[in-house]
Amino acid sequence: MKRIVSIQDFSCIGKCSQSIALPVLSAMGLECAALPTVLLSAHTAFDGFYSRELTDSIEPITGHWKRLGVRFDTVYTGYLGSEAQVALVEQVIADFAAALVFVDPVMADHGKLYPGFAPDFPARMKELCRRADVITPNVTEACLLTGENYCERHGEGFVRALLEKLLLLGAKTAIVTGIRMDENHMGVAAMDAAGRFSLHNTEFIPSVFYGTGDLFASTCAGALTLGMPAPAAIALAADYVVKTIRVTAQDSDARWYGVNFEQTLPYLMARLGMVEENMK
Ligand code: PXL
Numbered sequence: 460m461k462r463i464v465s466i467q468d469f470s471c472i473g474k475c476s477q478s479i480a481l482p483v484l485s486a487m488g489l490e491c492a493a494l495p496t497v498l499l500s501a502h503t504a505f506d507g508f509y510s511r512e513l514t515d516s517i518e519p520i521t522g523h524w525k526r527l528g529v530r531f532d533t534v535y536t537g538y539l540g541s542e543a544q545v546a547l548v549e550q551v552i553a554d555f556a557a558a559l560v561f562v563d564p565v566m567a568d569h570g571k572l573y574p575g576f577a578p579d580f581p582a583r584m585k586e587l588c589r590r591a592d593v594i595t596p597n598v599t600e601a602c603l604l605t606g607e608n609y610c611e612r613h614g615e616g617f618v619r620a621l622l623e624k625l626l627l628l629g630a631k632t633a634i635v636t637g638i639r640m641d642e643n644h645m646g647v648a649a650m651d652a653a654g655r656f657s658l659h660n661t662e663f664i665p666s667v668f669y670g671t672g673d674l675f676a677s678t679c680a681g682a683l684t685l686g687m688p689a690p691a692a693i694a695l696a697a698d699y700v701v702k703t704i705r706v707t708a709q710d711s712d713a714r715w716y717g718v719n720f721e722q723t724l725p726y727l728m729a730r731l732g733m734v735e736e737n738m739k
Contacts (some may be wrong), residue, residue: 467537469495473502474717475670487681497540562591563676589629622650
């Protein structure tokens with residue numbers, strides 16, 4: 460069985476980060492080791508959240524894993540609480556020499572940094588992106604990483620330039636989520652080091668749910684770890700997110716500030732050929 464280490468926060472309430480990565484990667488048939496970076500009562504969109512950085516625990520945990528001789532096929536990083544944590548994660552990447560390093564530079568959305576991130580955090584995140592095989596910023600994060608101006612409508616020229624600038628950071632494949640070329644679609648654009656460009660458009664559903672970026676990243680990291688080519692991994696992850704948003708939008712009780720991905724795991728597994736065709 461392939462093994463992936465997911466390095467991001469644990470939010471007790473609000474579906475995001477580890478509470479998405481663990482079930483999604485498990486459903487995909489991967490063993491997921493979770494290294495929590497921050498413990499939060501609820502994710503940062505909730506007023507008055509309690510947060511405790513677990514920076515001091517990272518080295519003791521990974522030190523134990525090293526002594527045990529644990530190996531990972533993929534290192535997958537998401538929400539990191541501080542620049543000190545970025546440095547520790549760089550060390551994890553160096554120590555475990557995984558075949559795939561997947562960095563989701565979680566720090567911002569809708570043109571703004573998430574609460575708690577200092578304005579110079581993106582510069583540090585850029586350094587981490589250098590060590591990645593694959594990076595998956597949303598448009599806001601991609602603009603912060605490249606110095607492009609954030610905008611809400613994206614022509615192909617803008618998207619290609621964004622991807623080219625992201626690749627200059629050093630990753631082998633850059634994937635940008637939340638591309639809005641027209642009213643009715645939302646897309647995921649990608650470019651690899653050979654300059655191959657792809658755009659996967661899905662229906663745009665006008666609702667805002669937290670954790671959709673995490674759902675995309677977990678699914679995409681899982682699919683790449685399973686050996687899928689990048690375009691297929693992107694299509695699977697984007698389709699799964701849209702299916703999940705559609706289901707969540709119908710739930711008048713969807714109050715936990717996250718998407719109901721639990722209800723759509725059978726779809727994901729069916730797409731992977733893990734359950735009966737008729738569950739698609
Ligand atoms: O979904 C990204 C994310 C991850 N972790 C925490 C967050 C957010 C977005 O708000 O608050 C703690």
